[in-house]
Every structure is written in C-alpha cells, then in structure tokens.
Amino acid sequence: MRKRTLKRGLTAFWWITLVFLYLPLAVVVLFSFNASNSAASMTGLSLRWYHQLLGNEQIMTAFGNTLVLAICSSVIALVIGCLIGYGMYRHRHRKLGWLIVLIYLPIVLPDIVFGISEMAFFVQFHRLTGLLQPGLGTMIIAHVTFQIPFVALIVYSRFVGLDPTLFEAAKDLYATPVKRVVHFMLPTIKPALISAFFLSFTLSVDDFVISFFTAGPESATLPIYIWGAIKKGVSPEINAIATLMIGAVAIAAAISLLFSRKNQHSRKRQS
C-alpha cells in the first residue's frame, strides 16, 4: 500500500520535472510564432519573425560564421583527435598518465578560465608578433582545443572494443601500412568517426563562453549575436533564431546518438 503511494508520488514528481526541463524551451518556441511584439503575451500565430530573420544581414553573417567555425574546427579536431585516439590505443601498455591528464584538461577546465586564458594569450601573442588577430581563426583554434579530447576518447573506446586479433589479420592481409589504414582501420572505426564529428559539431554550435572571449569584432556567431541582442533588450526575432537552433542541435544530437548506438551494438556483437 505504502509502496504504491510512493510510486505514484514519484511518477507525479517525474512529470513535474519534465515540465520544468522543457518549459523554458517550449516558451522560446511558442513565442517565436507570436504575432505581437510583446514578450509577455501571445496574441496570435504568425511567421513574421522568421521572415525578418532572412532579411537581417547580421544574423545571416552570424549564421555563416557559426557554420564555418563548426565545420572547420570539427574537421581539424577529427584528424588530430583520431590520431591521438589511435596512439593511445596502440601504446596503451605504456605509462601514458601525462597524456590522459592532458586530454582531460580541456574537459574539466571551467569554460570561463578556458576562454580567458586563450583570450589573454591571443591578445599578447598578437601584440608581440602581429599574428593571430582575434577572429574566426582564433575561434577555430580554441574550438579544436576543446573538441580534440572528445574525438580522441570516442575513437579510443572504439579501438578498445575491437578484437585485437583483427589487427594481426589486417597485417597479414594488407602489405603496406597505408593500405591497412584505408581498407581496414578507417572502415572499422567509421561509426566512431561520424559520431565524433557530429558531437564536435554540436559542441561547437553549443559553445558560447569560449567563442565569446576568443571572437573578434567581425566574427560573431549565432550564440554571440543572441547574447548581444538579449543584452541590448529583447527582440522577438531571438525566439525565432533560437527555435531554429534548438531544432538543428536536436537533429545533430540525434544523429550522433544513432551512430554511437550502432557503434555499441557492433561492439557487443564482436565481443
């Protein structure tokens, strides 16, 4: 009897928490279709804010910057992270404690410390050498820095899940290391690579603090634009652009999840 009341109470609590978790997002989505200017009341449905987005040059530039930043940084991080993930696997019997610390550092460092360190570094470096002016370039560098660990860990865990005798077999099958990489390794870790790419992409689009401190005057991304608009006083357009971002991130995250599940399934089958 008592158990049933407990279970009922917990079920109610679960649904209340879900409302708590989704309410802020739902409000943003709902108000993006609001016909009036008011941020406090809905007067009717319309798509006018979405129409306005298309005509807003700043938003379009910010959108472009976000895409360029996410794609460039994810590609670079994929290459570097993949190498490091494989190196960690191949040499896992050595004492690589320092490498693990190094790889976890970008994950555990508070965003604000991360962003400010990079900013101080880039500013002084630019003063001394004239290179690395704050802009998309410095942002790409910063993003790659926090993406590398995630790529490396995903690739590493994929390799660990493989049967070690596969590597021996590949050695017998393919004569040159290059052939081994092209015909054996890359196809085998493809799910991990795709999952890592989408995770990096999502992380990049999601990031605000690190981008904010490494950005230049003309390299604002969508989160930075939204931040500025909020600070200046809310314009209803923000709801529309935020809704689009919620949708895009949800799709990217779903794809990443799908591939990571595939990754796990195939790993289960092999073990």
Add this chain to the structure above:
Amino acid sequence: MSTNTIAVMGRSQGMVREARHLLFTVAPGALWIVIFLVLPSLYLMAVAFMTNGPYGLPQMPLSLNSFKQLAGVGFLGWSPGNLYTLLRSLWQTLVATGLVVLVAYPLAYYITTCRAKWRPIMLLLVVVPSWTNQVIRTFGWMNLLAPGTPLSNAAEVLGFISPNMGLYPSNFAVTLGLVYNFLPFMVLPLYAAFEKLDTAQVEAAQDLYAKPTRAFWHAVFPQTLPGLLAGIVLVAIPAFGMYVIPELLGGGKAMMLGNLVATQFSGGSNWPLGAAGAILMLIATFIGLFAMRRIGKRLGGGEEVVI
C-alpha cells in the same frame, strides 16, 4: 654475428619504430593542447602575480595586489565588494548543489524502478535540454520569470515579491537557472549508482524488521554515495565558475566569481585581478578532480561519468 644480437637489433629497431609511431600519432594533439591551453593557462596564472598597468594590461613588478583586491583591500581602504561576490558564489553553489541533489535523487531512483526498455529514453529526456545552447535556455527562463508573466504574477499574489518586480533579475532566478542547468549532471551518476544497487542488502534490512527510513540510511544510501559524490563534483565545480546564468538572470546585484573575472578582462579594467579570480576557480577544479579520482577508484571506472 649470432642470432641473438640480430634479435636484439631487431627489437631495438622495433622500439625505435614504435617510439616514432607514438610521436607521430600523439604529438600533434598533445602539442596542440600544450600550446593553446597549457601555456595560456600558465600565462594567466603568471598574470595574477603581476601589477595592473594602463588599459588593464599586466606589467612588472610582481606583486600580490590582485589577491589583496580580491579579499577586499582597495585604494581607499576596505571595500568588500569583491569579497561579497566571492561569498555569493560559494553560497549559490552550495544552495544550487543541494537543491539539485534533492531533485535528482528521487528522480534517478524512479528511473531505475521503471521498465528496462524505457530507462534509456527517460535518461535521454532528462539530458536533451542541456544539448541546446546555454544562452538560449537561460533566455527561456528570462521569458518565464520576467515581470507580468504568469509565474511572476503568482509569486506576487502569494507575497513572495513586491508588485511589478518580477522574479528576474534576482538571486532566486540565478539559483533556479543553476539548478535547471546542472540537473542532468547529477541524475546520470546517481542513476548509475542506483542501477548497481545490491537489493539483497535492502531485503536483509527488511528481514531484520528495520523501519523504512533506517533501511534507507543503512542499506541504500551508502551504496549510492559514490554516485552522489561524483554528481556533486560535476555540479559544484562548474557552478562555482558560472558566467552566463548570473549575467543574464542576476542583474548587477547577483554577480558571481565568473562575472567578476570576465568583467576584468572584457572591460579591459584589471587583468591581474581577473586572473587571481581564475586561479581560485582552478584551485576549486583541482580539488574537485582529486576528489573525483578518489571516488572513481572506489566506484570502479568513474571516468565514464565525466563524459
């Protein structure tokens, strides 16, 4: 030449090749992180010990001025503004972490009592909101808590706030934002702990006629403690350094350490002071990491929890 020496030569050649392989695969990433993160953070630490120059840029000589300023020693004597900010950060972190535990604990337990096929989906439902941009999520709360919204009106009728004030900006809004932001970080490790729960202990307690509360504290709670502690580290450390939430939901009177640090850099006013604040966060982070390692050893594979 004996076969033995050939074998030795072969091995040493192999070792050279292995070392070269290690260098080729690991060096680019390791160098990248060292150049673009380790060196900058070391530089930041050095800045904390320099003096504030024109335009807020650091200069020699070395001094401890920035730490004194953080503790409240100003040009015109005692000005505790920075100290208040520091204490507020600690207090907000404490309250938010406590509230997150109170919400996440029953939630994680509830998920484990549901059918196995639903559990991953339920966990996903808890995590998905945190995938959207933090600025957008916080903006959502601004919409919900602003003056004139149903929530603010309700709080006004109940007498929690004075008329036309709205629930935001306020310290309360910051706490709420923190709880919202960090809930998933607590649910995941707690869920992992509950899933591994040894129910035999609970049954033993019941067989011995232990009251439910006693059975909980002696048979359930100790088993979930590693997950709980991991969750606390995952929530408290980033909450202490939070920037976006207090900036948007707090207004000027609810500043936290993250805002203090950021202001010193973005306004170009005082880099050394900002760097000193950043060092406090670094210390907090390393204490957290150390605690995490110890918990991880007891939990067995605590590193999975980090991601």
